[in-house]
Amino acid sequence: MRALTAGPQARIPVSVLTGFLGSGKTTLLNHLVRRPELRRALVIINEFGAVSLDHDLIARSNEDMVVEMMGGCLCCTIRGDLRATLRDAPWRFAREGRCWFDRVVIETTGLADPAPILHTLMADPQLQTLYRLDGVVTTVDAVNGMATMDTQEEAVRQAAVADRIVLTKTDLLSSDGQRAIEARLRAINPAAPVLPVLQGAADPERLFDAGLYNPETKSNDVRRWLNAEAYDGGHGHDHADHGHHAHHHDINRHDDRIRATCLTFDTPLRAEAFERWIDILTSLKGADILRVKGIVHLRDHTKPVVVHGVQHLFHPPVELEDWPSDDRRTRLVFITRDITADQLRGTLSLMTIGLDRFGLQGLVETLPAPGIPGGTMGGGWA
């Protein structure tokens, strides 16, 4: 992790629109680009294959607004193209010498893993001065979604990393069917609201400015962004709700591999020890940490710090002006693959058995050791 950095900058928000093949991404985008809120949005469409069908389907009066990247998938072969496109865009689409667009929406192919796209946005220093990641919007087909998630792990990952899930084609489904898929999506990703949308008619306000914390807006949004409450499941002491009970009977389901866990620390953490823990965790398990979001109370810091990571990459932490509520606990939300809540906790309890060589003992001082009366795991963190 890099040194803590503060400093709001007016950067252009970028939203990633993903979702499995045929799940309704283009239909949604087609509706959104007609809305006045997206009048000045630059839309980047990635299609896999030679025929540019999506491009034709997007109705825009001004062709400047759609940039297409063909001949490969954004998440693999043409990542460099995405970087170059985003770097050049403010100049390429300048009007009267000024950047013309105020938002970017990237539509991925139906088979894309959004993580590498998020990495491109988070890791490139030049892009970071121009853009900020707003969030991930994932479309899920209400009719085919169940079967798709059973057979396609990508579809589960796309839902797992979403900040907003758009449930399409609910007109073709019974209300029981809709409830079932909503329950499954909530189990995969408890924090992301599931918004049923017919024929793409979504309200942009509910999809955008809803993802990654925006330092240019009020800190209250952090609560909405983190939505740690969604993980509590109303179980009082059982903080480590892993949002993941629905399908234990069928071990072959891909969503059995994906878990959402919220770790809560009651006492402030030592900054270096916290950073080291995150570094170790991400270097050992990075590929399976699909997403991490959190608000952190560091010892000797009165202000909270917001962290955000995708796999092994962390966005530079941002110090907030103020706590979003009276709750001053550190809350970290993890979406993982093949890492259970217990294993996550286990990486923390390593620190309590003297792994001084990792320099982690400092964090232990701030945590009640597991199993000590009055300082059980549940008391210190969960």
Ligand SMILES: Nc1nc2c(ncn2[C@@H]2O[C@H](COP(=O)(O)OP(=O)(O)OP(=O)(O)O)[C@@H](O)[C@H]2O)c(=O)[nH]1
């Ligand atoms: N009945 C119904 N059909 C819908 C709805 N939303 C989208 N569709 C249809 O679903 C089909 C696929 O929608 P697209 O928007 O092309 O899906 P996509 O995700 O862009 O598809 P790919 O580009 O193949 O990944 C189209 O025929 C849409 O008209 C909906 O709410 N109800």
